[in-house]
Each structure stands twice: as C-alpha cells, then as structure tokens.
Amino acid sequence: IKQALYGFGRAGLMTANLYEGIVKAIIQQQISLRVAEHLTANLVEKFGDYVAFQGEKVYDFPSAEVLAEARIEELRGCGLSWKKAEYVKAFSREVSTGAFNPEELYRLSPEEIVKRLTAFKGLGRWSAELVMAASMGLNVIPADDLGVRRAVSYYYFDGKLQSGETVRRFAEERFGEFKLDVIVYLLMAYRMGIPKSGRMDF
Secondary structure, eight states, rough: OOOTTOOOSOOOOOOOSSHHHHHHHHHHSSSOHHHHHHHOOOOOHHOOOOOEEEEEEEEOOHHHHHHHOOOOOHHHTTTHHEEEEEHHHHHHHHTTSOOOOOGGGGGHHHHHHHHHTTSSTTOHHHHHHHHHHHTTTSSOTTOHHHHHHHHHHHHSSTOOOOHHHHHHHHHHHGGGGGGGHHHHHHHHHHTTTOOSSSSOOO
C-alpha cells in the first residue's frame, strides 16, 4: 500500500469552512460518496455565486443566508430527500440568524463537538466525526462509515466486517495520533483495489 500510494501526503481539509462541511455531512448520510458529490454539485450550481474564469464558471458554496431562504421544493429539485432538505434549511437558518456559529466548535473537545452537532436534526455521530476529520483536521475518524469499516476489515480482519466501535478502538490503539492519515490511506487503497499482501506493516 505504501508503495502504491507513495507521495500522497497527509490527510488535508476537504471543505473551505465549517458551515460547508456540516451541510455536506448532512447530504452525505446513508448514500454513496459519488451520489453525494453529485447532489452537492447540484446545490452549489443552483444557489452558489460564481465567477467566470477562462470561459468556465467557478462556483462558491452557497451561504447560510441563501439556503435558509430557499424553498424546500427548490432544495428537493437538487436531488435532496424531503428530510435532508428540511435539515439543510433548518441548520442554515440557525447559522444565518446567529443562533449557532460553527466556528465555536474549535473551542470544544471532540466529544463536546459530537454532543453539540448531534443536537441538530439530521446530524448523528457519523456526521460529527466526518466534520471533525474532513473540515477541522482533527485526528478523528468516522468509524461508523461503511467504507471505513470495509477497508479496515479487509486489511486487518480477513475481510470479516467489524462494527464501528471495534474499528474506532482498533484505530486508536494501533495508529494513535496518525489514525486519520492511516485510515485515509486504507480507504484510497481499498477503493483502488490494492490487494492485501502479507503482514500489514503499519
């Protein structure tokens, strides 16, 4: 795996800001990453501002104010389910009115972040851990994610699918402060079809 993925570097942030990351986490729940990316692109193109660059439109993620004012039917038109459209609109309203400032999360511990985010409808522990990993750069993994479970199970448990809690505990004990980086590598390797070869040396 290390040879195949040499040069990929460490895991980096996947969103421009926390609000964007949280909305994307709502959208990504219980669907494939490919479908989630398609729905997000629809949302961005419909509601985001853009600048023209070399003949192409470069979009910015929609603001909380814009999505808070969007009609449910408009959000549904982007491919969101009824519930996800409601969750995105309700969360955006909390941010746009100042009732919740996502930047406050930087002052909290991981467990406090989970508690704060799961207070919103549409956000569970998986979503909170995804936000911490992809948007905050914290050494936290979304262990309940099926892709993460499959990758870890394939390379370390002979393909026997493990629970999220088992994966979470295993990653902490085996990889420690590097668990997010290692999990990202394992996910890439699994999706690329890189086979397990003998003893895993990390």
